[in-house]
Amino acid sequence: MERRKFVKDCCMLAVGLPVLGTMLGSCTTRYFAQANFSNDRLQVMKSEFQYLKKEKLVERDFVFVKLEGEFPICLYKEAEGNYSASLMQCTHQGCETHLEGKLFVCPCHGSEFAIDGKVLKGPADSNLKTYKTETDDENIYIYI
Numbered sequence: 167m168e169r170r171k172f173v174k175d176c177c178m179l180a181v182g183l184p185v186l187g188t189m190l191g192s193c194t195t196r197y198f199a200q201a202n203f204s205n206d207r208l209q210v211m212k213s214e215f216q217y218l219k220k221e222k223l224v225e226r227d228f229v230f231v232k233l234e235g236e237f238p239i240c241l242y243k244e245a246e247g248n249y250s251a252s253l254m255q256c257t258h259q260g261c262e263t264h265l266e267g268k269l270f271v272c273p274c275h276g277s278e279f280a281i282d283g284k285v286l287k288g289p290a291d292s293n294l295k296t297y298k299t300e301t302d303d304e305n306i307y308i309y310i
């Protein structure tokens with residue numbers, strides 16, 4: 167291999183790995199749940215929070231729900247039987263926020279919101295839109 171090409175390929179690999187790692191990391195943390203819409207509410211099965219990891223059933227803290235053409239809703243499991251649902255649209259200028267740990271972070275201008283949608287850092291000055299939730303034995307209902 168020509169020395170110049172070898173150096174160029176090494177540089178491309180060095181630049182590409184962190185980007186690939188970020189992309190893969192974000193792919194593994196965003197699980198979109200199946201949701202049915204009827205009577206002004208979304209129905210999500212509680213079992214959508216469960217998945218198999220090394221043959222053990224484990225629980226996600228949150229899932230995402232997306233209606234066509236809309237921003238995703240983050241459905242977060244707060245405590246046994248309680249769920250919060252927040253629209254992931256930043257209240258500053260409308261960019262889609264990302265969940266980082268238990269914070270919604272806006273990539274456009276850096277606003278941050280708590281997991282319950284409360285604004286923690288501007289420039290946004292109002293909370294994320296949130297939705298009332300209810301549950302029964304098998305389902306979570308999001309009133310949109």
Ligand code: FES
Binds near residue numbers: 276
């Ligand atoms: Fe989110 Fe500006 S659009 S901080």
